Amino acid sequence: MVEPSNDLQRHLQLLSAQFAERLAQELPELAGKAQLLRDANDQESQRQHLLSLRDQLHKLAGAAGTFGFVSLGQRTQALEQQAIRWLDALQQEQQGLHDFIADLQQLSQQQFQIELAQESTPATPKTAKSSSATHCIYILEDEPTIGENMRLTLSNFGYQAEHFTRIADLDAALQRQLPDALVIDVNLPGEAQTGLNYAAALQQRLDEPLPLLVITTQDDFTTQLEAVRAGAMGFFSKPVDIPQLENRLERCFAQQYGEPYRVLIVDDDRELASRYSLVLRSANMLVEALNDPADIFSHMRTFNPEVVLLDVNMPGCTGPELAQIIRLNDDWLRVPIIYLSAETDISRQMSALLKAGDDFVTKPISDNALVAAVFARAQRARLLSNALSRDSLTGLLKHADIKEQVAIELERALRGGSQASVVMLDIDHFKKVNDSYGHPAGDNVIRALANLLRQRLRRVDSLGRYGGEEFLAVLPECPPEQAQRIIDEIRQRFADLRFIVEGTEFAVTLSAGISCTDADISASELLERADRALYAAKESGRDRVCQAD
Known part of the structure; x- marks a missing residue:
């Protein structure tokens, strides 16, 4: 896994330090609530104190692991489950409740260290690609006439295309500057290896694989399987219809360099929302964070998010309730809703999804897993939106x-x-x-x-x-x-x-x-x-x- 950039790492550490300051205030509060629970002399008072403790433990269980306090997250999650059990059975033996109170009071006295997970958001690739607004295409084709015709045609489409007949020449160009995509012929009679073997080895040594299109006289299953394993995003039989090849290039670039995905985060935990925002922005997404669910309408209209991340447990309005409000508006029916919660009870997760929502992600979640979950949903949402609002053949406006x-x-x-x-x-x-x-x-x-x-x-x-x-x-x-x-x-x-x-x-x-x-x-x-x-x-x-x- 690629290490996060220094700048991103500093910001993440700053957020973790801010969360540590918050813990210094919240953990003693838990001890105080535990004492109130101990002093309660009737079941209704106990129930109210347990509800308050459950909510605070739930929030800590979701946030602690995300900020690197792994042990604390595990402890608070276990205590949250105990609180839930005591809420379900207040009539049971009092000694168990006394043990739970003692654990809560002990929690505030322990020193928890940040245990940062190794997995984090991938950094920007170290090898530089072309900075030009025009996409650069490298073509490896041993037949000069075919290669030059391809280069000229792609140039007519507006690409900066370069043609190479030998692997050594292409390697030299790659050392100077990476292209935005590669077009490689499978059959290279004058070389010691096939184009696909070369492409597979090249992709392995790059920080980030390049979009690869394969051209060949062989269109059998084995060759196509080998192309897929080398990372091919297009496969074309000779004679190549170059406009078709260009159309595939355009699709690759639209997916890779298109407008950033827009993500709206709704979470009353400001520190946690800030961390999610930072992680997603570092993955080139546009993010807005909302702490008050009542402001949802203005953000949905002005920001027009492609994905909404919702906390399940929020005061005044739960995540499933807010999701149902969003679904009341036909204009927002296509927007995927992902729940983010420390809730581990499968029945409660299913209940939330049945009311409204598309996915349920359990806190704490690693940075890479968060980016992957949001990216996958946003990508499908944009494809669906384009299918409905744009011409299916050209991708242009209707x-x-x-x-x-x-x-x-x-x-x-x-x-x-x-x-x-x-x-x-x-x-x-x-x-x-x-x-x-x-x-x-x-x-x-x-x-x-x-x-x-x-x-x-x-x-x-x-x-x-x-x-x-x-x-x-x-x-x-x-x-x-x-x-x-x-x-x-x-x-x-x-x-x-x-x-x-x-x-x-x-x-x-x-x-x-x-x-x-x-x-x-x-x-x-x-x-x-x-x-x-x-x-x-x-x-x-x-x-x-x-x-x-």
């Missing part, structure tokens, strides 16, 4: 959503005094592609254009599939002359792409129309102007970009 972006950017442009451009693009003679090469080939062309647009446009730009083979782009703070240059370059890059179907190679072009915001135009008129400009480009011979009059 028709209604991209139209809404036109209205939003028009309003923003008018308010800020800037210009925004709206671009409507259409694939030329797309029906001929479907008729000649089949609908799967047509889908591949659509995906390729979507990925090219995503690579070549800015993050602030909005992209959507307007319908069929038609796309819509909204470019804020972009006058029409600048939009013309950008879209025309994309047009040229798209025309340079080569698609392969059963050994047959073909190319496709696109046409585009551009309209621009002004003070006297509505969102619908913007779209109509862009559509008319697109029609003019089609009428003028296609494979061109026209601006609205």
